[in-house]
Amino acid sequence: MNYFWLSFKAIFFKDIVIELRAKRVLPTMVVLGMLIVWILRISCEAASGSTDIMGPAALWIAFLFAGLLAQERSFTTEQHQDCIYGLLLAPVDVGTIFLAKLLVNIVVLCIFEIIIVPVVLLFFQISPSGRWLDLTIVLLLGNIGISSIGTLFSAIVQFSSSLLSIIVLVILLPMMIPATFALLLLFGAIPEELAGTGALAFVGNFKTAVAYMVVFDAIFAVACWLLFGFVVQE
């Protein structure tokens, strides 16, 4: 157990230090996120659309695309000078490598969230009405889902980032629906009494949406952790 923590910490801090020092991806993520939010806000204004509907959409779209950028980075550092082989030659379990890189991706996305969420709330003039904990939980669950799948596939599509986008976005589709509805409920775009009825049949209520995201994250985090060894080792 001690050895697991030693190697986990070593890989985690190595990646965090590299990212914070090189600042390769975070600025791009923030700029991309701001651009998406800004364009959607302008469209909303031009079409007299409802900001509490567009706000959650802007948040998830910015999140998804920024998340892709973050994941592409996670194995780019290992491509340089065959560093991945340096990792694989060490007596480190591949599962440990996956978990450390997953946590790095989650942390990077969290930093992005801290910047972009206030921007969305301000631009779209929406508020979770005091349910900040619920908002944090939903965003964190989305973060974990995006990061789990992204970390796995970024390891195997190192040389083709466009393929990573295709895989991650398609696999995340089932989670994005309850995730979007959860935010719509939080921001009051859908009154709670209407949840689970008619056209909103897909997601019963906020608790159901969150439960679905928890199950999705649990299944995919474990599956990606188990499959990671097959991906990096020949």
Added chain:
Amino acid sequence: MSEEKQKGRNDAVIEISSVSKAFAARAVLKSIDLNVTRSQSVCLCGVNGAGKSTLLRIVAGLLHADAGTVSLNGYSVRGEPEKTKPQLGVISHKSMIYPDLTVSENLSFFANLYGVKGVAGRITELLKDVGLFSYRYDKATVLSRGLLQRLAIARALVHRPQVLLADEPFTGLDAEASKYLVGVFANFIKAGGTIVMTTHNTHTGLQCCDRVVVLDKHRLIFDARTSEIDTAAFTKDYLSYARSRN
């Protein structure tokens, strides 16, 4: 089995037995047998595509053989990686060094991965040995190719391995850097270590190794001690053979 061969087997640090490997139905290695004993340094020669790097990667545990076994000091490379990986250090033409970390951060990272005790002291000792102590706070990007190779050597030796695998270690090095590397190998052997290296630079390879093995058309075709052959003639013959194969 002859007594000498049995004794050789028993002293073997690396035992490669009937190893075969194919990629997409194309054979790369066919039934390779090779034993390397303690304090031996083996120069593995062969033209491009002969399978030298593939064999080294199988010994390092980065690749699984389709058939056959590889063991390190009696432990299976495939079945017991937790026992074999700490015994191995690998140097290649790629440094496996993170450019955005400093020299000491790189070494510290690998030392922690291998569970080295007394990391700070070990790093100081190594950096002084390889002559990079004054660069310890510099990012790896500022190092020249020769200095980067020294850092790679330090990385490979941080956990005090018993076996060093070197894949084309002289690639891109000038005469001075090559001479330094030859010195490192000599010191490693003197301390009881074992080396297997692949190189196109036959002349330098034969200088630092006491055994030469040639791979061709997926098989081992030549295996002799360098003390028993005329190295100059071997180099000349090997070069003309390599030219004819290309």
Added chain:
Amino acid sequence: MRRALFVLTLVIILVSTWMAFTIGEVVPSEANVTVEKNIVYVHVPSAICTALCLVVVLVAGICYLRTGKDQWDRLGAASAEAALVFATVLNVTGSIFARPFWNTWWAPSPRLISSAILWFLCVAYMILRTNIQNPRHRARICAVFGIIAFLDVPMVFVTARLMTDQHIDNVRFETAAQSASFGLSILGIVLLAALLIWLKTDILQSKAKLERDLT
């Protein structure tokens, strides 16, 4: 053997088609619907086939990762292609079916969203296969994607089964002849899927052999 399967499949499909238009004709819930109701004989079997093909992709992926044998990769690729064909048929027939019943080509109901996501998963698999040149790399990525994509399938179906849905059953099977023709149409299309997978696997095997012989 394959010829026999082809003949059997053809016979079953022809018989089930004849039965669907004659003795096994179903009764639609809407008066204005005439021909469209028969799409149920293609739509539902296509859904079953898509799911079955994805199961084969999953098994083939697991077997490839365990053994590294190329035949599992070929089986996975052939099954994914068949899954894409049937997923396309599922979505297209679904739209044709939806129009007279719900007055729309598509609605965001759980079952329709599930069908669309299945289609996207199959398309992503085929994009991966065509874009990665290195055969070993391609086989490994597709095996891993096949396993992960299959895990997506129950996630999608859970929401479809647990939530209320406007995709209600708009046709009724009341007589034995109707049930028989429905059962036969499922059998016919499953056999068609098996035939397609068999053919495609053989084509991929011949292609691999040719490439080996040429190099």
